[in-house]
Structures are given as structure tokens and as C-alpha cells.
Amino acid sequence: MVSATQESSREGQAKPVQGRTPPIVINTITTADIGAALSAGFRDFTAAPVYGLFFGGFYAVAGWLILGVLFFLDLHFMAYPLAAGFALVAPFVASGVYEVSRRQERGLPLSWSAVFGAIGASGRRDLGWMAVVTTFTLVIWIEIATVIYLVFFGLRPLDWGSLMTAVTSTANGLIFLGLGNLAGALLGITVFAISVVSFPLLLDRDIDFVTAMITSVRSVIENPRPMLFWAVLIAAGLALSLLSLFVGLFIVLPVLGHASWHVYRKLIPAEEAKSAEPTA
Known part of the structure; x- marks a missing residue:
């Protein structure tokens, strides 16, 4: 007969969790990989x-x-932010x-x-939650920009x-x-960290958006130099598009999207990102 102490000890032992998703492997990359990804993105476009021209x-x-x-x-002050x-x-x-690249x-x-169909698939509802997160950060940015202006x-x-x-000829304007x-850059870096991997990951795997964001942040932290380089390239491309009054987005957005x-x-x-194909 098993003693009460032994039974209690057995009950206290951790039991394996069935069906637990294995941890997502994150590779170490270099700035050369970023260049290769950009070239591959242009080829995809x-x-x-x-497709790229449509979304851009x-x-x-x-x-x-x-x-x-x-x-x-007459809300001219809100145009730039x-x-x-x-x-x-x-x-x-x-x-x-x-x-398209997938x-x-x-x-x-x-x-x-x-x-x-892939974007709107029922199994990809967490993609919508990520859209809510990024839209919420845009609202926060507008609030911050308004307060700074006031x-x-x-x-x-x-x-x-x-x-x-x-803005260009007064000390007050230059500080503004x-x-x-600076505020926009800090918020932009935050959004980059939580979204650079999470959006494609949610398209590629059946996981929740919180795990996707954590994986995205881990990817940035574990690869600081190449990911900073990638963030600078994205910012430069979008800045050029802004200077062209958004005309550049017809090309810049799809190329950067494919490269992403x-x-x-x-x-x-790829072997860490297998999931069932949604029906078209």
C-alpha cells in the first residue's frame, strides 16, 4: 500500500502538459541577411x-x-505628425x-x-488584434502630437x-x-519591435498575438545591429515616400513588405513555422 506521504509526493510532481507548443527558434542574422532579404523582396515584387501596386x-x-x-x-498642424x-x-x-511572398x-x-482569404481567415483572428494594437499606437501618437503642439x-x-x-525660423519652433x-521616433521603435516579426508570424503560424509580439521583441533584442539597420532602412524608405507626398508608396511599401x-x-x-493552409 502506498503511504499518504508517498501519494502526496506523487501528486506534487509536475505532470507533462499535452500539446504544448514548442518554443519558437530565433536565428541569429547579420546585416548581410538584411541586404539579401531586400533583394529577395524586390524579386518578389x-x-x-x-498585388504590391494595389496595396501600395x-x-x-x-x-x-x-x-x-x-x-x-484647417488642421494644418496635424498634417506632418x-x-x-x-x-x-x-x-x-x-x-x-x-x-503574396508566403x-x-x-x-x-x-x-x-x-x-x-488568408488575411481574413477565422484562424487568423489574432492578426486583427495586432491591427488594433498598431491602430491604438497611432491614436496615442496623435494625442501626443496634439499636446506638444498646444x-x-x-x-x-x-x-x-x-x-x-x-518651425524653421524660431527657437520655439525648432524645439517643437x-x-x-523624438517622441515619434520612440513610439516608432516600439511599434517596430512588436510588429516586425509578429505580423508575418501570425500569417504563418496558428499562435496568439501576445506570443507573436513577444517573439518579435525577442528577435530584435537578440539581433540588435541587423534589426536596427532594418529599422533605419524602413524609416528612410517611408521618409522618402512622405517627401514624395505618398507617391513613392506605390513601390516602397510592397518592396519593404516583401523584404519584411x-x-x-x-x-x-521554415521548419519552425508549419501550419495548415487556409482554404482559398
């Missing part, structure tokens, strides 16, 4: 340009509409581009129904010309510009 065009047109509304409402902050939701807009990688047929310029709305004069860019998939794949090997 040229192989199926219509959608993003550009949305930017034009938002700027048009701001100028119509909103245009810059618009990049915070770019990872979700680029999800369609990630799916299907090209696996030799799956490309179609609009397959691409949009601190430096008060309640008087400046027209575009007066705002540009104040520097502080605003390849950066993800270099970080998370």
Missing part, C-alpha cells in the same frame, strides 16, 4: 507587381484622403504583401481570393505657411520639431 496604392490613396480632410478642416504616424499602421496594410515561397497559386503654440491653429515659418520627432517577409524567414526558419 517584380514577380507579381499587381491603397496606402497612398488613404494618405491623400487624410491629408485632404486635414487641410479642408499624421503623415509620419501613418507609418505605424503600415505593417497591417502590408499583410497582403506578406501573404505563397510564392511555398509554390502556392496566387489569386486575390487566396490573398484576402504646449508650444497654444489653441491658435496656424496655417501651413505660418507653421513652416515658426525636435521634441515631436524574407527578414522574418531568416529569423524564424
Whole structure:
């Protein structure tokens, strides 16, 4: 007969958890891998340009509409922060581009129904939660930008010309510009860290968005130099698109989106990212 002490000891022993998902392996990459991913992204874009042009065009047109509304409402001071902050939701807009690269990688047929079906699949609901997270950060950024403007310029709305004069020729305006860019950069780095891997990972694997964000942050922490290099390249590409009044997004967004998939794949090997294919 087993004694009460022995029985209690057995009950206290940890039991193996059935069906536990194995930890996600994160590779160590270099800046050369970033360059290779960028080249692969350009090849993916040229192989199926219509998809990339569609998503890039959608993003550009949305930017034009938002700027048009701001100028119509005489909210000129919000044009720059909103245009810059618009990049915070770019990872979700680029999800369609990630799916194109994923299907090209696996030799799956490309179609609009397959691409949009993958994004909206019931098994990918956590992708929607990530969209909520990034949209929420955009709202936070708009609030921060508004507060900074009120601190430096008060309640008087400046027209575009007066705002540009104040920002470029007065000490108060230069401090305003520097502080605003610093706040935007810090928020942008945060969004980059939580989203650079999480969006493609959620398309590729059946996991929750919290795990995806943690994996994304781990990828950045474990590969600081190449991921910082990648963040700078993304920021530079989006900045050039901003200077072109969003016209550059027709090319920049899809190329960076395809390249982001390849950066993800270099970080998370394919054998660690197997999942059932959603029906088209």
C-alpha cells in the first residue's frame, strides 16, 4: 500500500502538459541577411507587381484622403505628425504583401481570393488584434502630437505657411520639431519591435498575438545591429515616400513588405513555422 506521504509526493510532481507548443527558434542574422532579404523582396515584387501596386496604392490613396480632410478642416498642424504616424499602421496594410511572398515561397497559386482569404481567415483572428494594437499606437501618437503642439503654440491653429515659418525660423519652433520627432521616433521603435516579426508570424503560424509580439521583441533584442539597420532602412524608405507626398508608396511599401517577409524567414526558419493552409 502506498503511504499518504508517498501519494502526496506523487501528486506534487509536475505532470507533462499535452500539446504544448514548442518554443519558437530565433536565428541569429547579420546585416548581410538584411541586404539579401531586400533583394529577395524586390524579386518578389517584380514577380507579381499587381498585388504590391494595389496595396501600395491603397496606402497612398488613404494618405491623400487624410491629408485632404486635414487641410479642408484647417488642421494644418496635424498634417506632418499624421503623415509620419501613418507609418505605424503600415505593417497591417502590408499583410497582403506578406501573404503574396508566403505563397510564392511555398509554390502556392496566387489569386486575390487566396490573398484576402488568408488575411481574413477565422484562424487568423489574432492578426486583427495586432491591427488594433498598431491602430491604438497611432491614436496615442496623435494625442501626443496634439499636446506638444498646444504646449508650444497654444489653441491658435496656424496655417501651413505660418507653421513652416515658426518651425524653421524660431527657437520655439525648432524645439517643437525636435521634441515631436523624438517622441515619434520612440513610439516608432516600439511599434517596430512588436510588429516586425509578429505580423508575418501570425500569417504563418496558428499562435496568439501576445506570443507573436513577444517573439518579435525577442528577435530584435537578440539581433540588435541587423534589426536596427532594418529599422533605419524602413524609416528612410517611408521618409522618402512622405517627401514624395505618398507617391513613392506605390513601390516602397510592397518592396519593404516583401523584404519584411524574407527578414522574418531568416529569423524564424521554415521548419519552425508549419501550419495548415487556409482554404482559398
